[in-house]
Amino acid sequence: MDFQENTMQSELRDLTRKFAQKEILPLVEQDEHDERFRPEIIRKLGELGLTGIPVPEEYGGAGLGYQEYIATIEELAAVSVSYAISVAVTGLPQVILNLFGNEAQKKKYIPKLAQGEAIGAFGLSEASSGSDAGSMRTTARREGDSYILNGTKLWITQGDIAETLIVMARTGGPGPKGVSAFIVEKGMPGFSCGKREKKMGCSISHTMELIFQNVRVPAANLIGSEGDGFKVAMTALDSGRVTIGASALGVARGALEVAIRHAREREQFGKPIAEFQGVSFMLADMAVALDAARLLVQRAAWLKDNGLPFSTQAAMAKLFATDMAMKVTTDAVQVLGGSGYTQDFPAERYMREAKVLQIVEGTNQIQRLILGRSLTS
Amino acid sequence: MWFFSDEHRMLQSTVRQFAREELAPRVETLDHEEGFNREAFYKMGELGLLGVIVPEEYGGAGLDAVAATITMEEMGAVDASTTLSYLAHTILCVNQISNNATPEQKRKYLPKLISGEWIGGMGMSEPEAGSDALGMKTKAVRKGDHYILNGTKTWITNGPNGDVFYCYAKTGDTKRDISTFIIERGMKGFSTGKKFSKMGMRASPTGELVFDQCEVPAANRVGDEGASVKMMMRNLDIERITIAGISLGIARSCVEVATQYSKERKQFGRPIGSFQQIQERLTEAAAWYEACRTLTYTAAKMWDIGTMTPKETSMMAAKAKLQSAQMATQVALDAIQILGGYGYTREFPVERYMRDAKLMEIGAGTNEILRLIIARQMLGEAADADAT
Numbered sequence: 001m002d003f004q005e006n007t008m009q010s011e012l013r014d015l016t017r018k019f020a021q022k023e024i025l026p027l028v029e030q031d032e033h034d035e036r037f038r039p040e041i042i043r044k045l046g047e048l049g050l051t052g053i054p055v056p057e058e059y060g061g062a063g064l065g066y067q068e069y070i071a072t073i074e075e076l077a078a079v080s081v082s083y084a085i086s087v088a089v090t091g092l093p094q095v096i097l098n099l100f101g102n103e104a105q106k107k108k109y110i111p112k113l114a115q116g117e118a119i120g121a122f123g124l125s126e127a128s129s130g131s132d133a134g135s136m137r138t139t140a141r142r143e144g145d146s147y148i149l150n151g152t153k154l155w156i157t158q159g160d161i162a163e164t165l166i167v168m169a170r171t172g173g174p175g176p177k178g179v180s181a182f183i184v185e186k187g188m189p190g191f192s193c194g195k196r197e198k199k200m201g202c203s204i205s206h207t208m209e210l211i212f213q214n215v216r217v218p219a220a221n222l223i224g225s226e227g228d229g230f231k232v233a234m235t236a237l238d239s240g241r242v243t244i245g246a247s248a249l250g251v252a253r254g255a256l257e258v259a260i261r262h263a264r265e266r267e268q269f270g271k272p273i274a275e276f277q278g279v280s281f282m283l284a285d286m287a288v289a290l291d292a293a294r295l296l297v298q299r300a301a302w303l304k305d306n307g308l309p310f311s312t313q314a315a316m317a318k319l320f321a322t323d324m325a326m327k328v329t330t331d332a333v334q335v336l337g338g339s340g341y342t343q344d345f346p347a348e349r350y351m352r353e354a355k356v357l358q359i360v361e362g363t364n365q366i367q368r369l370i371l372g373r374s375l376t377s
Numbered sequence: 378m379w380f381f382s383d384e385h386r387m388l389q390s391t392v393r394q395f396a397r398e399e400l401a402p403r404v405e406t407l408d409h410e411e412g413f414n415r416e417a418f419y420k421m422g423e424l425g426l427l428g429v430i431v432p433e434e435y436g437g438a439g440l441d442a443v444a445a446t447i448t449m450e451e452m453g454a455v456d457a458s459t460t461l462s463y464l465a466h467t468i469l470c471v472n473q474i475s476n477n478a479t480p481e482q483k484r485k486y487l488p489k490l491i492s493g494e495w496i497g498g499m500g501m502s503e504p505e506a507g508s509d510a511l512g513m514k515t516k517a518v519r520k521g522d523h524y525i526l527n528g529t530k531t532w533i534t535n536g537p538n539g540d541v542f543y544c545y546a547k548t549g550d551t552k553r554d555i556s557t558f559i560i561e562r563g564m565k566g567f568s569t570g571k572k573f574s575k576m577g578m579r580a581s582p583t584g585e586l587v588f589d590q591c592e593v594p595a596a597n598r599v600g601d602e603g604a605s606v607k608m609m610m611r612n613l614d615i616e617r618i619t620i621a622g623i624s625l626g627i628a629r630s631c632v633e634v635a636t637q638y639s640k641e642r643k644q645f646g647r648p649i650g651s652f653q654q655i656q657e658r659l660t661e662a663a664a665w666y667e668a669c670r671t672l673t674y675t676a677a678k679m680w681d682i683g684t685m686t687p688k689e690t691s692m693m694a695a696k697a698k699l700q701s702a703q704m705a706t707q708v709a710l711d712a713i714q715i716l717g718g719y720g721y722t723r724e725f726p727v728e729r730y731m732r733d734a735k736l737m738e739i740g741a742g743t744n745e746i747l748r749l750i751i752a753r754q755m756l757g758e759a760a761d762a763d764a765t
């Protein structure tokens with residue numbers, strides 16, 4: 001593991017930063033307010049080659065690794081966590097199909113996602129099955145050369161605009177072993193969206209209820225074999241945790257930059273508030289925590305890129321980075337004081353966005369559970 | 378609290394019922410739409426809450442700081458925004474007029490403020506003078522039987538919707554040449570500037586007060602010219618004690634919602650309350666809340682008994698406010714975490730509690746300023762010493 005980014009990583013970082021500053025930043029406050037997602041941003045990111053970074057070139061991806069991927073995700077999140085998550089979630093079906101899909105599935109679905117022509121989604125959670133993913137109730141019943149899906153999914157990121165969704169459903173008995181993974185396409189008869197959640201933050205990113213009423217999915221859309229679903233989901237979550245960790249780095253860095261600028265410019269008692277230790281020490285702690293988190297996230301990405309086990313390290317990175325982001329963004333609001341509490345500055349938005357990162361891709365309680373078990377088993 | 382009187386307990390149950398019936402049904406919508414529960418203020422007037430610590434001879438309820446803190450906790454548990462506006466009205470405007478104004482000024486302003494016909498606010502902070510309150514730049518110059526005010530106040534609770542403002546302005550060149558004026562909406566040269574969109578406390582309008590050659594009758598000056606610093610600082614104490622009550626209310630509701638959820642929500646075949654991670658957060662929250670509650674009501678009681686020195690009361694007020702604000706923010710963050718995905722949505726109130734709680738660490742003295750005040754008391758001159 002190298003402590004210096006390679007040329008490709010820094011080029012991707014610069015490219016993404018410039019794009020985010022130019023194309024996303026001017027819209028982000030108003031769009032968050034209006035809960036408006038712009039698919040054209042994903043298309044443009046696709047044109048730049050930023051929506052399929054970790055999948056092979058033969059399927060339309062960039063053929064790079066997670067170390068490049070997290071640089072891009074961090075830069076997007078520094079401007080908008082909603083779009084960082086959108087890219088990460090569009091990446092999930094690609095990563096899943098690349099690992100578990102057959103050749104036909106890869107050829108059919110990955111290229112459009114990798115090039116930003118299609119948006120992806122991942123349907124796992126249900127109303128009574130959040131952290132306890134193995135208890136899901138959505139069913140898939142085999143009928144001829146199809147499966148019939150019935151059930152309701154909850155908290156599905158961009159479920160309303162996604163063209164390609166990976167959906168988990170029960171084909172067998174209770175527990176994790178009875179779960180299978182399916183590719184569902186937008187517009188399949190019987191598949192519809194229910195309510196859209198009103199959220200505290202990340203409102204550009206739509207969080208949807210998905211309803212399956214006798215949805216006929218071709219058997220060719222089963223990923224792997226029946227019963228592979230839980231393994232698919234857990235592998236996806238491992239990778240997802242690395243990208244959520246990267247999102248946490250971005251939002252925290254954005255907040256830290258705003259706080260540093262304000263601390264230098266804002267004068268009280270005749271001097272910049274940065275000269276008060278109460279403020280400068282807060283900034284120091286924020287910077288230390290951010291860098292520590294970045295090292296954890298980069299380690300997980302490096303392990304994954306080198307084909308080494310990374311599940312535990314991904315859980316550590318997600319847990320530490322998102323807790324860090326919550327603290328750093330909360331402190332950024334504090335450094336800005338009254339201004340930080342208003343929507344004239346982005347600090348309060350960063351704080352509202354950071355909170356969701358402690359919840360998605362396995363709540364931080366689940367990360368501790370995983371880590372506790374892996375340490376003691 | 379063990380030292381609550383029967384009167385305190387009665388007040389507590391009255392306000393709790395008022396909050397449930399009048400505040401709870403509208404709070405979500407008002408928060409979302411950045412509205413203001415005007416009707417609640419008429420009802421508070423009927424209940425005698427708007428002049429809770431004003432002596433009875435001026436139409437108040439003649440109660441004490443403990444009582445005022447009870448009203449803040451009970452309303453704050455349901456609707457912190459409206460409670461913040463209530464605090465600006467009752468503690469920052471009504472109470473200051475009651476404490477410092479002449480009998481004529483009291484007769485003119487208190488009845489309508491206490492009935493809820495007028496909404497009050499206070500003007501201290503300015504764009505360049507937040508934590509450094511004495512650095513204010515708004516100037517008042519005497520001209521015959523008027524003062525001419527020029528300047529801008531910012532982050533004023535009830536600014537956009539208030540009728541009467543208790544405002545500070547410079548009448549001399551030194552930091553302490555501060556005088557007070559009662560400003561009425563409609564005075565020539567007075568306007569309310571922009572309204573802020575905020576992260577939380579969205580049903581409590583916040584805005585600017587703009588003075589442009591504003592003519593204020595000399596009869597509206599409160600106290601002697603240049604003699605307001607002490608009154609201003611003294612009122613910060615009761616503001617900090619009572620605003621800590623809002624933190625208590627928010628935290629209490631967070632603990633209640635999170636506890637209920639932990640009993641009902643089942644994952645892995647059992648209530649999540651059976652997991653020790655959840656138990657840790659719930660129990661720490663409950664214990665921290667009780668500690669802050671004891672601290673805050675003790676500070677209020679000290680204020681009421683009046684046997685401590687003003688400095689001692691001031692320190693207790695600062696400590697109670699500092700701890701309660703941090704406690705409320707952390708407890709609210711933990712409540713969202715316990716509720717997971719549900720906690721992040723607006724279907725449950727905890728995300729609003731968190732957005733509201735953050736203001737507690739900023740308004741009425743940021744955490745940083747409170748630490749500075751406490752440090753100065755503890756360390757004396759050493760607290761501000763430069764390298765020599």
